[in-house]
Amino acid sequence: MIQLLLFAFFAGCIYVCYRLTYPKQWREISVFPGPPNIPLLGTAVPSSQLDVTKSVQKWNRTYGSPFLMKLGPSYLLVASKAEQIEPILKGTTNITKGGSYRFVEHWLGKGLLTSTNEQWHHQRKLLTPTFHYKILQDFLHIMNEQSAVLVERLRERVKSQTGKPQPFDVCPYITLCALDIICETSMGKRINAQSSPTSPYVQGILEFTEVATYRATHPWTWSDYIFENFSAMGRRFRQSLNTMHQFTKDVIKDREAAREANGATSKGDEPTMDSEIRKKRALMDFLLDMKQKGDFSSQEVREQVDTFMFEGHDTTATGIEWSCYAFGRHPDIQLRLQEEIDSILGPDRSDFPTADQLNEMKYLECCIKESQRMYPPVPYIERTIVEPVDI
Numbered sequence: 603m604i605q606l607l608l609f610a611f612f613a614g615c616i617y618v619c620y621r622l623t624y625p626k627q628w629r630e631i632s633v634f635p636g637p638p639n640i641p642l643l644g645t646a647v648p649s650s651q652l653d654v655t656k657s658v659q660k661w662n663r664t665y666g667s668p669f670l671m672k673l674g675p676s677y678l679l680v681a682s683k684a685e686q687i688e689p690i691l692k693g694t695t696n697i698t699k700g701g702s703y704r705f706v707e708h709w710l711g712k713g714l715l716t717s718t719n720e721q722w723h724h725q726r727k728l729l730t731p732t733f734h735y736k737i738l739q740d741f742l743h744i745m746n747e748q749s750a751v752l753v754e755r756l757r758e759r760v761k762s763q764t765g766k767p768q769p770f771d772v773c774p775y776i777t778l779c780a781l782d783i784i785c786e787t788s789m790g791k792r793i794n795a796q797s798s799p800t801s802p803y804v805q806g807i808l809e810f811t812e813v814a815t816y817r818a819t820h821p822w823t824w825s826d827y828i829f830e831n832f833s834a835m836g837r838r839f840r841q842s843l844n845t846m847h848q849f850t851k852d853v854i855k856d857r858e859a860a861r862e863a864n865g866a867t868s869k870g871d872e873p874t875m876d877s878e879i880r881k882k883r884a885l886m887d888f889l890l891d892m893k894q895k896g897d898f899s900s901q902e903v904r905e906q907v908d909t910f911m912f913e914g915h916d917t918t919a920t921g922i923e924w925s926c927y928a929f930g931r932h933p934d935i936q937l938r939l940q941e942e943i944d945s946i947l948g949p950d951r952s953d954f955p956t957a958d959q960l961n962e963m964k965y966l967e968c969c970i971k972e973s974q975r976m977y978p979p980v981p982y983i984e985r986t987i988v989e990p991v992d993i
């Protein structure tokens with residue numbers, strides 16, 4: 603009985619302290635409707651990611667936009683209407699990313715996705731030219747080669763079946779292909795993820811992406827110390843991180859040594875749009891040029907490369923997977939797509955498609971954009987509001 607009273611007393615003290623230190627803005631936004639929550643623990647979220655999305659959609663229908671939910675001790679105001687989101691995204695002050703981005707920070711540090719304020723502006727100014735359409739075109743041969751490997755692997759998978767064809771999950775095949783493409787384009791390094799899916803680096807990335815997404819919605823995993831020291835998942839998470847960081851550091855070291863041996867300097871190697879020299883250069887080369895000029899430190903180069911690795915594989919893989927799903931659900935549209943591709947590429951398929959031919963595929967472009975609208979690969983983005991904003 604005494605133990606129970608002591609427990610109730612301490613729980614009460616913690617709750618009173620929590621209410622007294624409650625930030626003013628939390629008190630203000632608590633007027634918004636939302637699903638019930640338990641003090642300190644927050645709104646009950648389901649354990650699987652798919653169910654989290656379904657619950658958010660259900661709450662959005664029940665409470666309207668914006669609605670309020672609590673994750674652990676922090677508040678999330680969830681808005682789904684463009685006119686409510688626009689003032690935040692168009693403004694220049696509320697650019698600090700949301701709290702859940704800290705789970706990818708373990709891998710990405712303060713790269714372009716996770717940085718804010720001056721640091722973000724500085725990085726953005728330096729990195730925007732590396733996304734120029736013409737530079738992206740130089741990577742087309744890598745995308746074509748890796749896509750050919752994907753098609754071959756899918757063909758073999760279908761051929762290996764005996765009897766009536768059985769459905770199988772194409773997602774792991776597409777994800778590995780996306781990893782091969784992003785690794786070669788951003789680091790200039792072939793990892794052959796499609797032929798060696800069990801390599802520690804590939805496994806590390808796949809595991810990290812899954813665990814980071816899980817942690818964002820499960821408050822009991824939020825303490826790094828407890829998670830990494832007292833759970834098997836946390837120990838594996840730490841191990842994956844070490845493997846991934848070491849891999850990027852080694853690639854940077856090798857690339858720097860190769861540049862030194864070839865006498866590459868930042869002079870004349872600017873990411874100019876017409877320079878022939880940019881051919882066969884990976885994103886990392888542009889970053890190493892910037893490092894030579896003193897714009898980035900070694901750690902910052904590593905953080906940007908890791909950011910591209912993370913941002914560039916899961917998003918594109920998910921987008922392709924959903925497009926395949928949408929085309930499969932609409933065979934009539936698939937047929938029109940086939941007709942468009944056949945009419946542009948013709949019967950001789952010995953060469954890979956060129957950038958101009960891809961640009962001609964207008965119907966394909968519309969269909970991919972529509973499937974991304976219907977099934978967005980990044981269904982939520984999050985901001986920490988630091989300045990009052992009227993939505």
Ligand code: HEM
Binds near residue numbers: 715910914915978980
């Ligand atoms: C279908 C493909 C993709 C989708 C749907 C997508 C979606 C997004 C979204 C929604 C954001 C904004 C996140 C936020 O503001 O909180 C973002 C940011 C970003 N993405 Fe992507 N992305 C895709 C492909 C890529 C690729 C291929 C790369 C790199 C090679 C990339 C690199 C980045 C970076 C660096 C940022 C941070 C930009 C900044 O904060 O200035 N993304 N992406």
